[in-house]
Amino acid sequence: MATAEQKQELVDNIKGKRYYRVQVYGYGGEHVYGKLTKEAYDFWKPIVDEHGDNDLVNYMLNAEDGDFDFENIESVPPQADFLMSPDADGKEWRSAWYEMPGEFEHINSVSIDSGNISVDEQDGDGWDSKHLNEALKPIDINELAGNIGDQTDYETEILHPIDDLYPEKGTYIVQMLSMEKGTFFDAVVETVGEFDPKKLKITYSEAPNGEDVIHTIMYNNEELDNQGGDTNGKGYSAAVWQQEY
Numbered sequence: 001m002a003t004a005e006q007k008q009e010l011v012d013n014i015k016g017k018r019y020y021r022v023q024v025y026g027y028g029g030e031h032v033y034g035k036l037t038k039e040a041y042d043f044w045k046p047i048v049d050e051h052g053d054n055d056l057v058n059y060m061l062n063a064e065d066g067d068f069d070f071e072n073i074e075s076v077p078p079q080a081d082f083l084m085s086p087d088a089d090g091k092e093w094r095s096a097w098y099e100m101p102g103e104f105e106h107i108n109s110v111s112i113d114s115g116n117i118s119v120d121e122q123d124g125d126g127w128d129s130k131h132l133n134e135a136l137k138p139i140d141i142n143e144l145a146g147n148i149g150d151q152t153d154y155e156t157e158i159l160h161p162i163d164d165l166y167p168e169k170g171t172y173i174v175q176m177l178s179m180e181k182g183t184f185f186d187a188v189v190e191t192v193g194e195f196d197p198k199k200l201k202i203t204y205s206e207a208p209n210g211e212d213v214i215h216t217i218m219y220n221n222e223e224l225d226n227q228g229g230d231t232n233g234k235g236y237s238a239a240v241w242q243q244e245y
Contacts, residue, residue: 033166082174173243186226
C-alpha cells in the first residue's frame with residue numbers, strides 16, 4: 001500500500017509543474033574596494049577622520065569631469081589622486097569610482113541583516129505571468145532561518161556562511177558604497193508540488209568592510225538565476241583604512 005507521502009507525490013506529478021517567484025529585498029548597495037598607495041592613504045585618512053567622508057565622496061563622484069566642490073580641502077595632490085590612470089596611449093584620465101584602477105572587489109548585494117524574502121506562486125515563468133497565491137509571506141531572512149531551525153531542531157539550516165570569499169588585498173584600502181533600497185534578487189523556481197522554504201539555501205560572506213552580504217540563493221540544491229532587481233539610491237559613503245595582517 002502506498003504511503004501518504006507517495007500518494008501526495010503522485011498527485012503533484014499529475015498536477016504538473018508549478019512556478020514560484022522568489023524575491024529578496026531590503027537595504028544593501030554597490031560596494032567597490034580598491035588598493036591605495038601609502039601616500040594616498042596618508043592624505044585621505046586624516047581628512048576623513050577629522051571632517052567625515054564628504055570630500056572623499058565628492059572626489060569619487062566627480063573624478064571623471066574634475067568638477068569638484070570640496071568643503072575642507074583646496075585640491076587633491078597627484079600622489080592622492082588615486083582614480084587617475086594612463087590609457088593605452090599613455091594619456092592620463094580619471095576613472096569613475098565604480099571602475100577604479102586599483103579595484104580588487106566589486107559587490108552588489110543586500111545585507112543579510114536587513115534582507116527580507118517573499119515567494120509568490122504564479123501560472124508561468126514569464127514577467128507577465130498571473131499571480132496565483134502567496135506561498136511565503138514577506139519575512140526577515142534571519143527570522144525565517146530561526147523559524148525553520150526551531151521547526152527542525154536545527155537539523156535544517158538555510159543560512160550558510162562562506163569564508164574568505166572576499167579576501168583583503170593590499171595594506172591600504174578605499175571603499176565607495178552606493179547605498180540602495182529595493183529588490184536585489186528576483187528569480188523563478190520551477191518545481192513539482194508546493195514550495196518548501198526548508199529547501200532554500202542562502203549563502204553569505206563577510207565583505208571587506210565587515211558587513212555580511214548575500215552571495216547566492218539556491219532551492220533544492222540548484223542555484224537560482226537572478227533576473228535582476230529594482231533599487232533606489234539612498235546616498236553614498238566612503239572610507240579608507242589600513243589592513244592589519
